[in-house]
Amino acid sequence: MKHNFGAGPGILPHEVLKQAAAAVVDFGGIGLSILEISHRSPEFESVLDEAVKLVKELFNVPEGYSVLFLQGGASTQFALAPYNLLPDGGKAAYLETGVWANKALKEAKFFGEVEVVATSKDKNFTYIPKDYTIPTDAAYFHITSNNTIYGTQLQEFPKSPIPVVCDMSSDIFSRKVNVADFGLIYAGAQKNMGPAGVTLVIVKDSILGKTGRKIPAMFNYQVQIEGGSMYNTPPVFAIYVSMLTLNWLKSKGGVAAIEKENIAKARVLYEEIDRNPFFKPVCEVEDRSHMNVCFVMENPDLEKAFLKLCDDKDIIGIKGHRSVGGFRASIYNALPITSVYVLIDAMQEFAEKNKV
Amino acid sequence: MKHNFGAGPGILPHEVLKQAAAAVVDFGGIGLSILEISHRSPEFESVLDEAVKLVKELFNVPEGYSVLFLQGGASTQFALAPYNLLPDGGKAAYLETGVWANKALKEAKFFGEVEVVATSKDKNFTYIPKDYTIPTDAAYFHITSNNTIYGTQLQEFPKSPIPVVCDMSSDIFSRKVNVADFGLIYAGAQKNMGPAGVTLVIVKDSILGKTGRKIPAMFNYQVQIEGGSMYNTPPVFAIYVSMLTLNWLKSKGGVAAIEKENIAKARVLYEEIDRNPFFKPVCEVEDRSHMNVCFVMENPDLEKAFLKLCDDKDIIGIKGHRSVGGFRASIYNALPITSVYVLIDAMQEFAEKNKV
Numbered sequence: 001m002k003h004n005f006g007a008g009p010g011i012l013p014h015e016v017l018k019q020a021a022a023a024v025v026d027f028g029g030i031g032l033s034i035l036e037i038s039h040r041s042p043e044f045e046s047v048l049d050e051a052v053k054l055v056k057e058l059f060n061v062p063e064g065y066s067v068l069f070l071q072g073g074a075s076t077q078f079a080l081a082p083y084n085l086l087p088d089g090g091k092a093a094y095l096e097t098g099v100w101a102n103k104a105l106k107e108a109k110f111f112g113e114v115e116v117v118a119t120s121k122d123k124n125f126t127y128i129p130k131d132y133t134i135p136t137d138a139a140y141f142h143i144t145s146n147n148t149i150y151g152t153q154l155q156e157f158p159k160s161p162i163p164v165v166c167d168m169s170s171d172i173f174s175r176k177v178n179v180a181d182f183g184l185i186y187a188g189a190q191k192n193m194g195p196a197g198v199t200l201v202i203v204k205d206s207i208l209g210k211t212g213r214k215i216p217a218m219f220n221y222q223v224q225i226e227g228g229s230m231y232n233t234p235p236v237f238a239i240y241v242s243m244l245t246l247n248w249l250k251s252k253g254g255v256a257a258i259e260k261e262n263i264a265k266a267r268v269l270y271e272e273i274d275r276n277p278f279f280k281p282v283c284e285v286e287d288r289s290h291m292n293v294c295f296v297m298e299n300p301d302l303e304k305a306f307l308k309l310c311d312d313k314d315i316i317g318i319k320g321h322r323s324v325g326g327f328r329a330s331i332y333n334a335l336p337i338t339s340v341y342v343l344i345d346a347m348q349e350f351a352e353k354n355k356v
Numbered sequence: 357m358k359h360n361f362g363a364g365p366g367i368l369p370h371e372v373l374k375q376a377a378a379a380v381v382d383f384g385g386i387g388l389s390i391l392e393i394s395h396r397s398p399e400f401e402s403v404l405d406e407a408v409k410l411v412k413e414l415f416n417v418p419e420g421y422s423v424l425f426l427q428g429g430a431s432t433q434f435a436l437a438p439y440n441l442l443p444d445g446g447k448a449a450y451l452e453t454g455v456w457a458n459k460a461l462k463e464a465k466f467f468g469e470v471e472v473v474a475t476s477k478d479k480n481f482t483y484i485p486k487d488y489t490i491p492t493d494a495a496y497f498h499i500t501s502n503n504t505i506y507g508t509q510l511q512e513f514p515k516s517p518i519p520v521v522c523d524m525s526s527d528i529f530s531r532k533v534n535v536a537d538f539g540l541i542y543a544g545a546q547k548n549m550g551p552a553g554v555t556l557v558i559v560k561d562s563i564l565g566k567t568g569r570k571i572p573a574m575f576n577y578q579v580q581i582e583g584g585s586m587y588n589t590p591p592v593f594a595i596y597v598s599m600l601t602l603n604w605l606k607s608k609g610g611v612a613a614i615e616k617e618n619i620a621k622a623r624v625l626y627e628e629i630d631r632n633p634f635f636k637p638v639c640e641v642e643d644r645s646h647m648n649v650c651f652v653m654e655n656p657d658l659e660k661a662f663l664k665l666c667d668d669k670d671i672i673g674i675k676g677h678r679s680v681g682g683f684r685a686s687i688y689n690a691l692p693i694t695s696v697y698v699l700i701d702a703m704q705e706f707a708e709k710n711k712v
Contacts, residue, residue: 197591232431235553239497
């Protein structure tokens, strides 16, 4: 068995993969593959309905919000958020906490003015800025809840006088969130929700339709809401596997239960990083991510040897992003704590072997 | 065994489905699912490379063209084509051969002027207009090669003084095409190429970068070309299954071989429609599609009884689109001629039973 610490597309629950594989051959005993049925068939319509229902249930989505399953990843949402929310000549506020936040704000500049209220670029995004004021004259305030590359995470969401737009790609469904605090939440599925190829959008209906801008159908949230995510053919299989994964999460006790597990996984791993003299953390303690645990070696010359040891132990995907270096252990919902202990054991074994 | 005549997402080859299901459990023996590996892994990079190579090989794509696998379906391309090709204040020419062509031209109106050079709306799109002039002062000429809803198909492509943009969603890889005659070809995968969730784009590099318009990254063909379809996380599984399907097509002898089979399938089915007194065709003979065969009953009161007979014989997906009525048998690449004969036998049995 592999211990998959990859940053994404990331680990999915074993039972979900088994169900998904079976459906590729024969979906629910109908004699057809999930890959070759109409998206207008009752079979798929109930998959989509169930997926929307599970999102609403697991995330306590209040009335007045729409749940969409779209294509194009979070990178497409970087453009669609301002396309739909930022009037010509208007302003949007952004919190710059990493490369992805930076890409998001660059797309907003195609549609209006951008005010970066704070940035942690000065320390290579190893902390979350907290001392800033959200401008009341901006159309929205954009944040990135978890920064996959650097291993930082907003532990508290800002109280905002304007709608908050949040890229939750790398920690959605990993912890409790009060959806009512947001105007728009979006997330590529491929970390905590399903396979690559589908993007979840949760949007407060009342913030739409205020820019006066005309928007092509596929880029228009209102059109997608009216089409029930089926204005055109949706990514059937990716939605199906997301539905299975959300169902798995529900069977585990939902977001509150998985949050406890995620905290436990992160805690034991950070404890080892703090304790083990061969490793050291990358980020500010108070901003540490419970999803992507970044760490480096006291002696970088030993990195290759540690990666080799991990490889021998079937620990995969822990090489750090090139802009940070070292290691990154992504411990998404589907990663069992037993895999975290395999990594901790490897760190301890490595320290024992290499001590002087 | 079901005989899947659905219009799309449509039938895929049985061996492709078996391979795809195996990869969902364990991809190539690496101990991980295709759904949980990084898109930057060597394993996926070779899938994508192979998919691009197969497109180039099967379709004889000349030098100077780029092959992209994107998200969002043809409906997104309806907007991206003018976004990338139609300058502000410029004009684009469209041939209106159905609802999809109409949706495409509506999106172009967000970006410039649209000239509809000809339409077959007067006869509910049951023919392809041929008597028209392509304006030389337009940025491009947009056509739809096959009209899924009505069962018409362009049997010849126009000689055009300006770049031809073609929506080939429902007949790509079903027949030989001279790619050099086109500036841009796009197709949702879910009919002849793979599952829903990926869109093929073949674009002539030299037609890009001429509008002066600034384009957000995900909507910009040039950015997607530079990123090798991986500007962001691509739809891994949908690309993988497309690669398998293209490989299957190659093993069948490629596009030239499948075209002969498709012609044979269409021929026997149209012969039965023309011969059988209970059924009649919908479209002009010379514009008949080899992919979507539309027909109605002489006596519409018998429709339900025929659908019931089809159901008994495991013939599925032949109910016609609501805007045409009657029946539509989609006979995509993966549908064996034996299934067509099962349908023909049902038509003959029905005629025999109901004759007076």
